[in-house]
Amino acid sequence: MVTKEIWNKYGVGNGMLCLECLQKRMGRPFRREDFPLIPINFENPFTRLIIFPSNEDNILLKKRMKEYDQAYLAAKEQRKINQLKRKEPYH
Numbered sequence: 001m002v003t004k005e006i007w008n009k010y011g012v013g014n015g016m017l018c019l020e021c022l023q024k025r026m027g028r029p030f031r032r033e034d035f036p037l038i039p040i041n042f043e044n045p046f047t048r049l050i051i052f053p054s055n056e057d058n059i060l061l062k063k064r065m066k067e068y069d070q071a072y073l074a075a076k077e078q079r080k081i082n083q084l085k086r087k088e089p090y091h
């Protein structure tokens, strides 16, 4: 996944584009900064090669993943609360 800036400039809105085609539209090779440091970009072998995460990046990634986990758990908890509220009878 590329940054919002790159996608807004060279992407196809809600459509999809393979990296090769996107690179053609950009008219230059990808750079490290074109990809945000998010888990999916570290899992994809192609983008990982471009990003080539340093130890520092890996630490940052771990920290971000922890934040994602916390946000996910908070959302899950909120859903549970909302469900309980809905079950309460009207007075």
Ligand SMILES: [Zn+2]
Pocket: 017, 018, 019, 020, 021, 022
């Ligand atoms: Zn393509």
